[in-house]
Amino acid sequence: MTDSSKGIGSKPQKNKPKQRKPEQSKPDQSSSLSMIITLGGVAMLSGLLVVLTWQLTLAPIQENQRIMIEKAIFQVIPGAQQRKTYIITDEGIEDVSTLQKNQKKKKLKKVGLKLYAAYDEQGHLKGIAAEAAAQGYADMVRLLYGYDPQCECIRGFSIIKMTETPGLGDKILTDTNFLASFDALDARLSANKKTLKNAIITVKHGSKKNPWEIDAISGATITSKAVGKAINQGAAQLLPKLSAHIQELQQLKTVKTNAPHTPNTTQETGK
Amino acid sequence: MPIKEDHTITADTFLTGIWKENPVFVMLLGMCPVLAVTNSVINALAMGLATTFVLLCSSALISMLRNFIPKEVRIATYIVIIATFVTITDYVIQAISLELYNALGAFIQLIVVNCMILGRAEAYASKNRLLKTLTNSLGMGIGFTIALLSLGSVRELLGNGSLLGYSVFGDAFQPWVVMVLPPGGFIVLGAWLLLFNWLKERKEAQILTNEGGIS
Numbered sequence: 001m002t003d004s005s006k007g008i009g010s011k012p013q014k015n016k017p018k019q020r021k022p023e024q025s026k027p028d029q030s031s032s033l034s035m036i037i038t039l040g041g042v043a044m045l046s047g048l049l050v051v052l053t054w055q056l057t058l059a060p061i062q063e064n065q066r067i068m069i070e071k072a073i074f075q076v077i078p079g080a081q082q083r084k085t086y087i088i089t090d091e092g093i094e095d096v097s098t099l100q101k102n103q104k105k106k107k108l109k110k111v112g113l114k115l116y117a118a119y120d121e122q123g124h125l126k127g128i129a130a131e132a133a134a135q136g137y138a139d140m141v142r143l144l145y146g147y148d149p150q151c152e153c154i155r156g157f158s159i160i161k162m163t164e165t166p167g168l169g170d171k172i173l174t175d176t177n178f179l180a181s182f183d184a185l186d187a188r189l190s191a192n193k194k195t196l197k198n199a200i201i202t203v204k205h206g207s208k209k210n211p212w213e214i215d216a217i218s219g220a221t222i223t224s225k226a227v228g229k230a231i232n233q234g235a236a237q238l239l240p241k242l243s244a245h246i247q248e249l250q251q252l253k254t255v256k257t258n259a260p261h262t263p264n265t266t267q268e269t270g271k
Numbered sequence: 272m273p274i275k276e277d278h279t280i281t282a283d284t285f286l287t288g289i290w291k292e293n294p295v296f297v298m299l300l301g302m303c304p305v306l307a308v309t310n311s312v313i314n315a316l317a318m319g320l321a322t323t324f325v326l327l328c329s330s331a332l333i334s335m336l337r338n339f340i341p342k343e344v345r346i347a348t349y350i351v352i353i354a355t356f357v358t359i360t361d362y363v364i365q366a367i368s369l370e371l372y373n374a375l376g377a378f379i380q381l382i383v384v385n386c387m388i389l390g391r392a393e394a395y396a397s398k399n400r401l402l403k404t405l406t407n408s409l410g411m412g413i414g415f416t417i418a419l420l421s422l423g424s425v426r427e428l429l430g431n432g433s434l435l436g437y438s439v440f441g442d443a444f445q446p447w448v449v450m451v452l453p454p455g456g457f458i459v460l461g462a463w464l465l466l467f468n469w470l471k472e473r474k475e476a477q478i479l480t481n482e483g484g485i486s
Contacts, residue, residue, distance in 0.1 A: 035344045042336075042348050046355030053359040060366035068369050161373065167448035 069144075073116050076146030076156040077127035080118035086249070087112035088238070093245040113238050117249045118146075125250050127155060128242065132234030136226035138163045145231050147187065147239070149246050153211070154185035154200070154231060162223075169223040177205075178217045178224060186211035187235050193243050196236050202228030280403050288410030295418030296467045300387040304378050305419060306456035312435045314374050315423025316416070321360045321379060323412025326388050327405065328356045330396040334404040337397045349392045350383070357382045387415060418463075425459050426450045 074080045085096040089112040096114075116129040128149065133142040141164065145157040156179075164170055172178060188197045198212040202225040208215040216224035283291075294300045304322070309315045329352050333340075340348050361379050365372045372379070382388070391411060396404045427433060430450030432440040449455050 034339075035341045038336075038340055038348060039344055039351070042351050046351055049355050050358050053362045057362040057366040061362070061369075064366065064369045165452070167446070167451070 069116075072144045072158045072160065073118055073129045073146075075158045076129050076144055077118040077148075078155065079120050080126045081121045082123075083116045083118045083129075086115050086117060088115060088241050088245065089113075090241070093248060113241065115238060115242070123251055125149065128238075128249070130234055130238050131160065132230040134226040134230035134233065136162060136164050137169055137222040138165065141223065141226045141230060143227065143230055145234060147235065147242075148184075149242075151184055152186070152188045154182060154187050154235065156182045157227065157231065164220075164223045168220050171217050171220045172223050172227055175217045175220075177215050181208060181214040184211060185214065185231075187239060189239055189243055194240050196232070196239065200228055200232040200235060280406055284403060285406045285410040288407060288412070289414040289417065292411075293414045293418060293467075294387040294411055295415060296463060298387075300390060301385040301415065302460075303381060304385065305422065306453065306460060308375055308378050309419055309422040309426055309456060309459075310430065310451040311374075311427045312420065312423045313371070315419040317364070317371055318375060318378065319412075319416025319419040321364065321375075322382055322385060322388070322415055323409070325353060325356045325360055325382050325385075326391060326408050326412045326415075328359075329353045329388060330391055330404050330408040331401060333392045333396040334399060334401045340397070345393075345397065346389075349389060353388055353392070354383050387411065421463060422456070422459050425462075426455050430455055 070083060073083050087094050087096055094112075113130065118126045118129060120126050126148075128147040129144050130147070131142065131144055133140050135141070139162070141162040142160040143157045143162075144160055146155045147153075148155045159173065162169070164172075185200060186198060187200065189195070190197045196212075198210065200212050200214065202214040202216050202221075203209075205216045205218040205221075214224065214228045288294065292298055295302075295305050301322070304318050308318045329349070332352050333349060336348075357380060360382065364375070364379060391408055395407055399407070424434060427435075428439060429447045430452075432438060432444040432446050447455070450459070
C-alpha cells in the first residue's frame with residue numbers, strides 16, 4: 001500500500017523503517033529539490049553576508065592591528081616616534097613598503113626575518129624590534145623585544161600573546177626585579193659576528209651576576225625562562241644577520257612613505 | 272518592552288527569558304562561555320552582547336524562513352545561519368577592539384555551538400511569527416547577558432579587586448586569584464545556582480503553606 005499509493009516518479013523509501021506508518025511518512029517527505037534549494041539558498045545568502053562584512057571590516061581591522069604593533073614597538077623602544085618594517089635574509093635587507101606585491105615578497109616572507117626599525121622624530125635610529133616566541137607554562141609566549149644597537153643590548157619586551165596563569169605568569173609584566181634585568185640586557189656578538197657572545201639565560205631568582213642574565217621570578221620560573229629563551233633564540237638568529245646591515249638602517253630615508261594609511265604598511269601586519 | 276501589535280505577544284514572552292526560563296540559571300544552557308569568559312565584566316558584557324546579536328539575527332531569519340525549510344535539513348540550515356552571524360560578529364569585534372578579541376579567544380567562534388541559540392531556533396523561531404520570536408529572543412539574550420554579568424562582576428571584584436577595570440578596594444586588598452581562574456567560574460556559578468534554587472524552593476514552600484491554609 002505504501003508504494004502503490006505513490007506515483008511512479010516518487011523516490012523509493014529505502015531509508016524508512018518498514019514498520020513506519022504511511023500516514024506519517026508521506027507528509028514528512030520533502031522533495032530533494034526543495035532541500036537542495038533551501039540549503040543552497042541559505043548558503044548563498046550567508047556567503048554574501050560574510051563577504052560583505054569582511055569587506056566592510058577589513059580596513060578597521062588592519063588599522064587596529066597596525067596600532068597594536070606600533071604600540072608594542074614604541075613600548076619596547078623608548079623614544080621611538082616612527083617605524084619601518086624590513087625583512088632580512090642572508091642576501092640582504094629589504095624595506096617591505098618598497099617591495100612590489102610580487103612573488104619576491106612572498107618568498108622573502110618565507111625565508112627572511114621580519115624586523116621593525118624604530119626612529120625618533122628626526123629620523124635617527126632608536127632601536128630594532130623583532131618578534132620572538134618560546135613555550136611557556138600554558139602555551140607559547142609570543143613577545144616583541146627591543147634591541148638597542150648603540151649599547152648592543154636588549155632594552156625591553158612586550159607580550160604579544162600569552163595565556164599564562166593570571167596572578168602568577170603575568171608577573172613578568174609587573175615584577176620590578178625581573179624587569180630590571182632588561183635595563184641593559186647584554187646581547188653583544190662574538191668576535192666572528194656569528195653568534196651571541198653570551199647566550200641570554202634566565203637564572204634562579206636572586207642569582208643574577210652578569211649583564212646577560214635574567215633574574216627569574218620565584219613562582220613564575222617557567223614563564224620567566226620562556227621569556228629568556230625566546231629572546232635568546234630570536235636575538236641569536238637576528239643579530240648576526242643584522243650586524244652587517246645596521247649602517248643601512250641608521251637614518252630613516254623616506255619619511256613620507258611611512259604615512260599611517262599607506263596600504264603597504266597595513267598589509268604586512270595583517271594576518 | 273513587549274510589542275503590542277500582535278495580540279499573542281504578552282509581557283511574558285519577553286520576560287520569560289530573563290527570569291522564569293533564564294538560559295543560564297534555570298535552563299543551564301550555554302555553560303561553556305559562561306564559565307570561560309566571565310573573568311571580567313567587560314569580557315562578560317561583550318560575550319553577552321555578541322551572543323544576543325547572533326541569537327536575534329539567526330532567530331529572525333529562521334522565523335522568516337520557517338515555512339520554506341524542509342524538516343529533513345532544518346538543523347543543517349539552522350547551523351549555517353547561526354555560523355554566518357557568528358562569523359559576522361567575529362569580524363565586527365575584531366574591528367572594534369583587538370584586545371577584546373584576544374581576551375575572548377576561541378569563544379566567539381564557539382557561539383556557533385551554544386545550545387541556547389540552537390534551542391531557540393528549534394523550539395521557538397521555527398514555530399512562531401517574526402515579532403514574537405524577536406521579542407522572546409531579545410528576552411533570552413538579555414537574560415543570558417545578565418547572567419554572564421552577574422558572574423563576571425563577582426569574579427572580577429574578588430579576583431582582581433576591580434569593576435570594569437577601576438579599582439574598588441584599593442591597594443590593601445589581596446585578590447583571590449582563584450576567582451579569575453577556571454575554578455572560580457565553577458565556584459561563582461555554583462553560588463548563584465544555590466541562590467536561585469533557594470529562591471525557587473522558598474516560593475514553592477510558600478505556595479504549599481498557602482494551600483495548606485486554605486484547605
